[in-house]
Amino acid sequence: MTVVRTERIRSWWGWGWQDAAVGEAERKGLVGRLPPHWVADPMPVPRVDDLDLRPPRVRTPDSLAPICTAHPHVRVAHTYGKAYRDVIRALRGEFARAPDLVAFPETEEQIGRLLDWAGDTGTAVIPYGGGSSVVGGVEYRGDGHDAVLSLDLTRLDRVLEVDRTSRAALIQAGALGPVLESRLAPHGLTLRHFPQSFEFSTLGGWLATRAGGHFAMRHTHIDDFVEALRVISPSGLTQTRRLPSSGAGPSPDRLFLGSEGTLGVITEAWLRLQDRPVHKASRGISFGDFAAGLDAVRAIAQSGLDPSNCRLLDEAEAAINTGRADGRAVLVLGFESADHPVDPALARAVEIAEAHGGTADPKSTQDSVGGWRSAFLRMPYVRDALARSGAIVETFETACTWRTAAELCATVRTGVQAAITEVCGEPGIVTARVTHVYPDGVAPYFTVIARSRRGSEVQMWDQIKAAASDILDRLEASVTHHHAVGRDHRRWYDAQRPHEYCKVLRAAKSSLDPHGILNPGVLFD
Template structure:
């Protein structure tokens, strides 16, 4: 039996924290309520009256439960709003296209009727990317019926895959062929190929193939003025890349219906290890040495002391570096030995290996990583304020960035909530010229004021990132929540070109207005 998806929070209902687990999780922050707020029954949720009447023959429904499930993404703001039981921003209807022709017909109707269309894959956006915050009637276009691997080119090791395929659905179809896309974001179970492409998602690998961009051979995108399909090529220097225009376009330029994706043989050899460091400065130096050594670990996650303690990867109070290697063709132990030797030479203490290829700290971190969104939801029910944001900067500036975020965002949490909070960090991806730090912030909220307090903390974090010229997002996308920072980061001539592309491809302005550029 397929587990039921949560309509208000992350993942599936069978993995949600119980009331007792919520209380236990909140014990780290004195001052929170004694009991979690209840989860509203979906049947009792209050929705606005639908303003949409689609023509007969279009796959559109105004079913209240369907509308509620498509109202928001899965950011903290979304979870708190859903827990209120009132969804004033819910879509007027939900479309379920069965094929690309349905997508074309839906966009034709919406453009002529002035109905906003917001593409929806797994609904796991944490940046306000799958909701509409304007006054026009709107529909959520759920693409998960477009979920097939249509064609496999074993010779070139690539596959043509529909954009609505969820991560597990996609991999299940590739597995009999001994192939894998090997792209595992934290949202893997609950996000789609089209969503990964539209948001330039970051995946499993900490080095080399870090973004979905690296795995794209060609794309097929339905726009209101026609279908864009790029040629299948291993590489090309023929002008600006058409795929690059739609990668990261977040549903505002077109709907991604198919893509040819570069695949890999499934790995046969894997091994992991962990290294402890006394302080973050020493650990950052070690990670930089590894990133620049050309050893290309599959996993290179650096956890600061707070993150290591929270995840259970360390009980000693130090920072922990989790390393992993894998290969479809060769044994990997010698490469892992090179990595741990380099880390040891840079001041780290390598944990003793237990029998087998896996490391205890790495396993603890992985388990915590997969459970983290459920824990966030549990804290939200206890009125804690929880924010996560990721960025990237160069190695010469990362020490300043880390220290400034710890100090200034920590101060903002204290000022907003009236009590000290937690500001933890891990590096999710590393490059020869810099890392991608990912911060988790937790503070004591006040019931009824959680969203406003979260907004204040997020504003403070965005100010630090843009002032220090670190990107406002490394792999979560821009959406609506990161627009202020994105507008500061984006060069104005590019903004002019993006607005022109939006006007040319979507003349009625119906596709996800407010994402990336202001609506017309």
């Protein structure tokens, strides 16, 4: 097939657009903020033509050839997700497990034929949306298949129907965030699901991983917007009924939400939409420390006010992301509505925060909120630049009840610092923020920056991450709040998931995917 080049080209080894990557001047500025002895010459980006790629082990039948490619550039771009360990391995030119072929189906019928062919030829199929997985979700690591096909769904990207009365739309699963929103905008509607990876992730990926989006409360996960799903499995089609809610037995949607490509290929979904908000109000509130901020966030979460943004940044995060230099933790609080002014809700939330020791910024924080948002969106590019220059830079996240929240945050910070010191020979930086809040608990999110040793980066990060995940498991927190399980979280997910439930998942898998071709190794064996 012909590889279509759009005007902007995606990076095959790192985050985002090639032309938006951190340039040399910006990189020098960034590494200037690291301890000088951490900084190494940037790892060179290999030329795709120089990579040692195994020749494809299979050919598709002629009828499917027009939608498949073995182009090296496409194969390497579909080998990994976008975690730190993926970026490093790509820069090292490690592509022994590159998919043999990448398919770009445009219809469900083509997906069905590809699955039939894969079942007949013992080919593993990895559903691929935007490829922004940070848990090894799109990377084949098994050895029980004769070949690997990456199934890129981004050509299924249309909004098929809008039901203005019910405020919902039927959307194809391969739509990337901006494509989906641009197609809803003429209707005055929005899904308003904005993960940090929004620009380079798809609806199908969000559904398959139960992604966490824009809203701090209530509609935190994409699940909350799902009316119905359409899924193609090797055994056939599952189409659930479109309903606002239903008490008719276990929800079939729930079987596929979070199934991470193991049970079927999600092709379409009916989703609940929002009117575009016109009333917005936000404020920054600072606290003496993160623990005080946590108390305020809990009180706000239990007040019934439901802020759309309630992001608590610890002292270091506040300094990095908003440029504050006063050593205080910051709560970025925001409300929005398409219907009514939200200033009263904001005023009440600020009152609650002040009653818990917070100091509200005197002016509206549109500037600091805007500053925080652009730093937030630029961060993955910065991560790549620092990773090339000698730093381990990665994040992990969890969810826990309020009862354990403060202890968990403190224990994780201490325990992860100890692990960094052991692995890297010196302490690193561990920052914390809160991304989503609930009346009964919270989703803390941590960033690690540490000194790497060239050639050992992946093993070093894996050891630090294992220490972090062990702590989360010990405190009975979740191995993830929204980053999914993939392959990297398996050990801890296996401990978290009830044993009997695993049997149910296996039974579902053997019924829907009898040859075990769909994303093997993810979620369960």
